[in-house]
Amino acid sequence: MYKGLLHTHITFVILFLVLYTVKTGLLLAEKKEALHLLRQKTKIPEIIISSIFFLTGIGLLFLIAEIKALLIVKIVLVLISIPIGVVAFKKENKILATLMLAMLILSYGLAEMSKKVEKKEIPELVNLPANAPLEVNVHGKAIYKQYCTICHGEYGDAGMSGAKNLKVSRLSQEEIISLLQDGRGTMPSYAKILSDKEIKVVSEYVISLRK
Ligand code: HEC
Structure with missing residues (x-):
């Protein structure tokens, strides 16, 4: 639509x-x-x-x-x-x-x-030592909340700005990671905003939203 x-x-x-x-x-x-x-x-x-x-x-x-x-x-x-x-x-x-x-x-x-994304401060990620492991349900969730809920909604199915339903998505983790790096359609690229580690943990969180 x-x-x-x-x-x-x-x-x-x-x-x-x-x-x-x-x-x-x-x-x-x-x-x-x-x-x-x-x-x-x-x-x-x-x-x-x-x-x-x-x-x-x-x-x-x-x-x-x-x-x-x-x-x-x-x-x-x-x-x-x-x-x-x-x-x-x-x-x-x-x-x-x-x-x-x-x-x-x-x-x-x-x-x-206006398609450009602004970097937001995520409390869970501030003051975190560079080599600290990231947890899906803490850091992945926090990143998702800051950057993704606006289109995908808290549970992945809001569908704003043409966003796909993440609950029924069948993409592999590699595919999600490359999508987050490159962006597609109205979905922006996060390559300049999130580190590789952060992209990885939010991709795991996205997978955890599936039914
Ligand atoms: C401005 C709205 C918007 C934001 C913000 C956004 N997305 Fe999306 N997302 C989309 C749109 C639109 C698509 C469909 C792209 C297409 O296939 O044309 C999509 C598709 C996806 C898909 C692929 C689903 C599938 O099965 O094809 C994933 C995974 C995804 N987004 C994850 C995320 C994550 C994680 C974030 C936050 C870091 C995010 N999105 C932020 C709009 C958005």
Whole structure:
């Protein structure tokens, strides 16, 4: 559900960006006739594209695990850019059109940036000697709680942001470890945040969640 919605959203955002890049290009190049023709011909498609872009965006907001500051900035930028765009093309104002396009591209970039994970302090791991053994039900659980519950939930089956159900997962420990190192889809990579030892112990904890 989340994945399909996300792919649809991204596709229509890109269509929207392409359309507005072409329009802004024509405006800047003073190709007024071509611009008028394009605006006329794309009137209905544009309504469809922007509606799908908005509706899928709103749908995603309900399925997203964490609303981050960057995400809010992104939404605000998009919302402000729309009236600017309407005025820009009505008045054929180059500055406003460029501004609108810049805001849209910036918010597209912010969406990418907001995927980054921040390092959190885990009390169970602070002050732990470097060679101390890690325990699944203490350290594995604490790491899971800090980084994973937001999408997978306490028991592994919450499914936020498209997260898979860990209770029914059949991945081997090696597969889980490489997934945690590389990330996949909306699931981030933990290679820069967790040590090999920590990744190993949380992978054991994930396996212990299975029925
Ligand atoms: C931002 C949400 C998010 C967070 C945070 C997250 N995951 Fe995931 N996880 C996902 C998504 C989405 C998938 C499905 C990826 C795919 O296959 O496209 C997934 C898949 C998995 C899978 C594979 C399940 C299977 O059978 O394919 C494992 C294991 C897993 N996550 C463990 C973890 C662990 C451990 C953490 C914490 C260190 C974590 N995840 C944090 C979203 C998240």
